[in-house]
Amino acid sequence: MPFTNAFRKMNEEKNTALSSSEGTRVLLFIQLLELGGSETQCVELARRLAAEGYSVTVGCLRAGGPLRKKLLESGVRCVVFPVPGTLLRPYAILQMLKLVAFIRRERFSVVHTNDLYSNLFAIPAAWLARVPVIVSSRRDLGRWWWYTPARRKLLRRIQRFSTRVLVNSEAVRQELITRDGFAPERIVVVHNGIDTERFAAARADREKLIPGTSANDKLIIMTANMHTGAKGHGDLIEAARTVRETCPEARFLLAGDGEMRAFFEEQVRTAGLARMFIFLGHRTDIPQLLSCCDIGVLTSRSEGLPNAVLEYLAAGLPVVATAVGGVPEIIENEVHGLLIPPDNPGALSTAILRLMKDEQLRERLGKAGRERVETRFNFSRLLASVKRIYEKRLSSSGRRQVIPARSFHRANSSHGNLHL
Template sequence: MRAPGAIVADTRSPASLSAGSPARAGRRADPIRLFQFTAFLAIGGTERQVLNVTGGLDPSGFAVQLGCFGHHRDQVAVESVGVPVTLYPVDSLYGLRTLRQVLRLSADLKRQRIDILHAYNFYANVFAVPAARLARVPVVLAAIRDTGGQLTPRQRRTNKLACRLADRVVVNAEAIKAGLIAEGYRPDRIVVLHNGIVCHPLKTAEERRAVRHALGVPADAPLVGVVARISRAKGLEYFVQAARAVLDRTPDARFLLVGDTNIDRPYREDLQRLSCRLGLNDRLMFTGFRTDIPDLLSALTVSVLPSLEEGLSNALLESMAAAVPVVATNVGGNPEVVVDGVTGLLVPPKHPAALAQAIGRVLDAPVLAQSMGRAGRRRVLDHFTNERMIRKMQRLYEELLEQARAGRPRPNR
């Protein structure tokens, strides 16, 4: 017996799993069989989008399955959508064991008569896209959801080769599309689908005070926070340095760093040592992984994203949805989310002084902060809802499968 909301890690073949919910009256009798593949299921932006798609697609029209290399058991907050997860455990993209898992995935896709394979990001693209082509899956999609700064030149070339096997490469920001075109990807094979998030009702003043009380933060103290996984690409050291400068001018300010890492623990330790050296021990709280992000965001005065590179940040969208003004670096897809001076402020990356100045500008102007918060929430409701994203994704799936079934040839790569 499993607890409600738990992820099911299932190593059985997808052929032995349910094909999905029966079609409702007026819908196709045979739902589209969609297999989504991501490297790991954990608390992260890509993983959340995968689960949003899984749970949001019309169950009468889609039978969805998930595949991955594994998931972090200590991150039990990943919400379940009632779909079993099939594991294909590998510890490298190379070697005989990996080849066996590729062949196993290919056999599973063929046996289950999967209509669409959608892989997400480098490791999943390289592993799952060739398997889908080998299985003659009608529609094969790759995804690239960041600007690729963490990839080596060899990995970028390998990713490009895998993406050439796909019918489309789905990206979540125009900035990513522009970068891929510069690398030689075909513009007509790239589809931009911005992230969508679930917009929760705004918290009451009493609820916000309760969150602050639980954190040990005074009700009237400025609270500045970052919500992000602890990764060097997030530029968190610049936030810590900026926090010191903000505290010098706003002595009652408090700071949160919400998130953690299963990969780069030395970086987290470096950040904690930097915080100590700067005298922020009792003012900067490292919360670790949290599952109550909407609650925490509601308690913030300013939400900060100091990334060095970014695709389209869920943290920015969630902050704006919570009517919190944002300060973010002018990188990747951030300018596609933040309207500078309207919903928040954009600053150069690797510039703690500019970061501190922008935070201070918001803290010093409560009326401006409220205006930015309201404008940010409206922008999310107008352009970045989960429902909007699901509609676009579903339309893409249906149109590509219709083309495949009509026998239209795949264009030359």
């Protein structure tokens, strides 16, 4: 008996030390690691959690992407469960079972999904694996083609398997309560974070970074994908007609890419505005680009909490933005920027011209905007909020152990293809 007790005590001390050194095991899941708002937030959260001592893994549905390198440089492991096409195919179910086995084998205490498709794929897997803390996410208002009534109902049912639903704005929270019937106490608002120092310190030579521009040009930038018309590129192009009449020195920079780029390029040519617009495509040097610009613009018709606005403000730019979704949670009109209604090229051109003509206004808004993001939208606040969600739920759940994946032996034994 003494020997048995000593042996048990030795094992307990060993397990305690091992648990302390490894930290809480967290699986963050995202559809892909391409450049994008949700993807950037996920990667930054993973890096910062790892720096805090958490044992972090990032899972995704597609291999590759420019953000993968950033994770690997930070020592964060990446795994992929490839699902080409729809999630309704048998192959997707097989990948989900592999994920269940992976979660059980790795003994994750937290599974945190970060976008629509990771919600649909990883939340059921985490629930089957009996993970103590399952955090799902909603980062937009659901104003695009996917959100049919039947699909909204399906997503709502799946997200009810999660212990908490994390949203990035009060606007999204209200949408989930009023339209989807979520209980208010299950939803937690955690605003996006921004690396303010990275943007404040950025410097670049304008003429080298953006060929075809000069020191006399007034550069107005919009960073947004071009997958649909929802970002309002057409409104900006229409507003540029009016801006040209008063300020011919204005140049519009469009950073981002997508299926509709050719359509917008043709729209610019047809309007006779080719000299005013520069299509930059995908860029990884956004801080340097913004350091060269005079005004930042957001013309979206729907948003959750746009990273683009946070980046403009962090760079000290005066901002014109549509008052949609969580944008008014970032910008108080006339204090941190100028808010305008969506789908209104006339209001957009008026606000742009007002900034171009008033240097003092530009300086005042730029300074106030930078102070706003430094105090309210930094990654320290985001990280502290997310850690509270994890640890509070882990404490209440008693950190229950997951069940060994005996019933998923075959899926478990074929995991060699999971690492990127």
